Amino acid sequence: MRLITFEHQGRQSVGALIDDRIIDAAADPELPGNMIALLTAGAPALQRLQQLATDPRAAIALDQVRLLAPVPRPGKFLGVGLNYADHIRETGLATPEFPTIFNKQTSCVIGPGEAIHKPRISDKLDYEGELAIVIGRRCRHVPLDKAASVIAGYTIANDVSVRDWQVKSPTWTLGKSFDTHGPIGPWIETSDSIDPHNLELRTWVNDELRQHSNTRHLIFNCYQLIATLSTVCTLEPGDIIATGTSSGVGVAMKPRGYMKPGDRVRVEIEGIGELCNPIIEEPDTRCY
Structure with a gap:
């Protein structure tokens, strides 16, 4: 799976890239909104993110977003x-x-x-x-x-x-x-x-x-x-x-x-x- 941080319509979020679609973690209120928190949440969070791929409300076309550094400010x-x-x-x-x-x-x-x-x-x-x-x-x-x-x-x-x-x-x-x-x-x-x-x-x-x-x-x-x-x-x-x-x-x-x-x-x-x-x-x- 490809994990991304992106900007869409002035809003920053995290998600997954599947083919040419962005799966926006924001579609699930239980998922964290930044990459460090998403990684910290571990495998259960990544599984929830992957499950969102079947929800059309979570999908954004790749050409509609701006990809950011996947970890915009790493601790180290x-x-x-x-x-x-x-x-x-x-x-x-x-x-x-x-x-x-x-x-x-x-x-x-x-x-x-x-x-x-x-x-x-x-x-x-x-x-x-x-x-x-x-x-x-x-x-x-x-x-x-x-x-x-x-x-x-x-x-x-x-x-x-x-x-x-x-x-x-x-x-x-x-x-x-x-x-x-x-x-x-x-x-x-x-x-x-x-x-x-x-x-x-x-x-x-x-x-x-x-x-x-x-x-x-x-x-x-x-x-x-x-x-x-x-x-x-x-x-x-x-x-x-x-x-x-x-x-x-x-x-x-x-x-x-x-x-x-x-x-x-x-x-x-x-x-x-x-x-x-x-x-x-x-x-x-x-x-x-």
Whole structure:
């Protein structure tokens, strides 16, 4: 099942996408109205949502809604660096013996079709197409063989990076957290639908294919990442873990392949769909 957050006639809701129809959770007053609450409610809520598919009052045509980030403000947005062997080779860095984890501030999250801002302060704007895990239930100290059970599903993430700001801090957080630099979507593909460790991943900038790999090449797979992270902190419904990117990033190209206003970046993952975002100049949004 594909879980979505959407806007329709000025109203925000959650639901499921079935074929070209949106099944609106708002048609059932017992269902939560936001994604974190829906995931927290667990399997019974998802079953009720699926049952709504037979109710014509719950259906909205896909072309009548605007898809938003499936989790508009996750509690945590965690990233994994250097998690594909081909990407490690292009960086010239050593293969890590332990996952390299960083934070993306959740204010960076945007949805499909929303614009990524090229910061006024830098022109080193890069893309990183990634498979992202969406946590489905509160968990801590999850053993490797139970990790699949805490995953609600998977979505696409673009770990947009401002490379000169990334190296300013050893944690990478500054260069990973600019506003609009966390596109996710277009929906959550529930974990019963796909094998996360054998998915083709491609990233295009305009019509140029920049990245092409498969999630089977992850150094630390989805379950290993959950086991590691849940040893440290409680994972909660709606938390996002972007699992890392493959080779082909702009910083490794000669000349550099940074994104610029007027470009469009598209990340496609087999079994999930595609996430497409235009690039624009950062607008004047000063607020003080």
